[in-house]
Structures are given as structure tokens and as C-alpha cells.
Amino acid sequence: SYELIxxxxxxxxxxxxxxxxxSGDKLRNKFVCWYQQKPGQSPVLVIYQDSxxxxxxxxxxxxxxxxxxxxxxxxxxxxxxxxxxxxxAWDISTAHILFGGxxxxxxx
Amino acid sequence: xxxxxxxxxxxxxTGRSLRLSCxxxxxxxxxxxxxxxxxxxxxxxxxVGFIRxxxxxxxxxxxxxxxxxxxxxRDDSKSIAYLQLNSLKAxxxxxxxxxxxxxxxTGTNYYYYYMxxxxxxxxxxxxx
Numbered sequence: 001s002y003e004l005i006x007x008x009x010x011x012x013x014x015x016x017x018x019x020x021x022x023s024g025d026k027l028r029n030k031f032v033c034w035y036q037q038k039p040g041q042s043p044v045l046v047i048y049q050d051s052x053x054x055x056x057x058x059x060x061x062x063x064x065x066x067x068x069x070x071x072x073x074x075x076x077x078x079x080x081x082x083x084x085x086x087x088x089a090w091d092i093s094t095a096h097i098l099f100g101g102x103x104x105x106x107x108x
Numbered sequence: 109x110x111x112x113x114x115x116x117x118x119x120x121x122t123g124r125s126l127r128l129s130c131x132x133x134x135x136x137x138x139x140x141x142x143x144x145x146x147x148x149x150x151x152x153x154x155x156v157g158f159i160r161x162x163x164x165x166x167x168x169x170x171x172x173x174x175x176x177x178x179x180x181x182r183d184d185s186k187s188i189a190y191l192q193l194n195s196l197k198a199x200x201x202x203x204x205x206x207x208x209x210x211x212x213x214t215g216t217n218y219y220y221y222y223m224x225x226x227x228x229x230x231x232x233x234x235x236x
Contacts, residue, residue, distance in 0.1 A: 001172075031212070034221045035153075042205060042226040043145075044155060049212060054224065086153050090220035095169045097143060097209075097221060102152035 002091050004100035010108045018074040022087030022102045025068060028087040032070040034063060037102075038083045046085075047072060074105075082107045110134035110225050112206050118228030124196055128230055130189040130206030137187035138162060141209035141221055144180060144191045146202035147229075154202075156180075158209060158221070159189060174200075196234045203229040 005023045012018035022032060043069040045054050047063035050070065060075045074081055087100040116128040130142065143158035157170035159180045166178040179192040189206055207223035 031214075031218075031220045031222075035223070037147075037153060042225070042228055043207075043223070045222065045224050048222045048224070049220075073147060084152070088222065090222075092218070092220070096171070097155045099145075099153060099155050 001094070002098055004087050004089060004098050006085075006087060006100040006103045008101070009104045009106065011108055012074075012077045013079065013108055014079060015076055018077045018081070018105055018107075020074075020085050020087075020105065022070040022100050023068055024073075024098075027068050027070055027089070028066055030065075032063065032065050033088045034061075034072045035086045035088065036081075036083045037086065043086070065071075067101040077105075077107055079107050081105060110208070111174060112225055112227035114206055114230035115226045117204065117232045119233045119235060120196055122196060122198060122234055126193045126196065126232060128191040128193065128204055128206075129226055130191070132187040132189070132208070135208070137182075138184035141179075141180060141211060142182060143207045143209050143221075144178075144188040144189075144204060145205045145207065146200075146232075147205070148199070148202040151202075152180070156191065156204070161211075164211070185230045193232065196232075198234050198236070201232060201234045203231050205229045 031049045035043040037043040050065040051063040062073045089098045111133045113131045117234040128154040142224045159168040179188045208225040209221045
């Protein structure tokens, strides 16, 4: 079955750029979305269709997808960005929604 | 305001059943697929299953971990999606979320679902 693989954790200093990866076989052939979930809160969509930002999401959030890896990039990371992040794709062959295991972003 | 509100969670014994509801407001419920997710303690978010809109057949798909035990249905006249949980196990203990799933079609004969609105969740605790 198709899997999306994320690193369990990423650390970044305030003001620096954080990159969170999501890997899967020929992932470039799928559209990838990213969700932020803070402790005790519901998930929030921050990127869809690889690189599009929903209204209300700060410009410092961006996304890309190439080859076997999609990347969520947070520029000028702020303390409020400390959260769990999940990548998601749609597997058209099985009609299943795919989720990565999640990455805990720590802003040190 | 677009809103999803889950309800029906609680404490239940192993092997029993529970039905969760996801009540939608602020949008045309019947136009969207709806998903259920869960997050167990100390674990990541897990997709449970989803139900298509009637336009796309109204059928449901499930994760392997719950297939055969959980059932998703919808009542478009009431704007509610349901998750029926049967034969509950301790490992089903989690916060359960519903989401609104737009379907996006691209010009290359490809489509995909994503989750643009989420509820606040309802907690299910399964104990012996």
C-alpha cells in the first residue's frame, strides 16, 4: 500500500526557515496538502494542491512537490508555528485518503 | 459561518457500539464529501474513512484498521454525517474529528480530495 513518510521531528530557531518533508513513490504525480494541528486543537489546512495557501494562512507558509518529495517551508518561523504538521494526498487507485505520520515542529 | 460539530462520544465498554454525529452548518452539506479522522493519545492523526457526496455515488471508503467494524453514512436533509462504531476495542480510544472534503479537479483528468474545514472533535474512550 502507498505510504507517506515524514520525519518525526524538526527543530528550528525563531526567525529561521523550517522545512518539513513528505516522501512517497512518485509523489509528484499526486497533489499534496499540509495540515497544522496544535495540542488540543483541530487540524487546520495550511497548504493545498502542493503550493496553494487558503485565505487567512500567512505568506510565510509555502509548499512544493517534486520527484518523490513534497516540502512544507515556513519562512521566518515564529513561536506560534510550533505544532504538529501532517501531509496528505489522495490515492486515486484505492480511493483512499493518505496521511503522513506527522512531524512535530519545535521552535527553540 | 461554516461549522462542523461532532457529538456522541463517551465512555464505552470493549465490544460495544457507539454512533458519532457530525452536524454541519453554513454551507450546502450535500455538495461535499465528508471524512472522519481520529487521534489516539500519543499518536498521529489517522484517517478513518469518508463518504462521497450523492453526486459521486454517496459511497464510503474505509481505512483497513476499521473496515468491517465502522460504517459512515449521511443524511443530507439534516446536514449530518454519522460514524457508527461497532465491536469497539481499547485501541479505538481517540478524539474523533469530522471534516468537509472538497473535490478538486485539475485539467489533466485528475481529481483529489482535501479537508478544508474540521470540527472540534468528540472523545471516545473504550475501556473494559
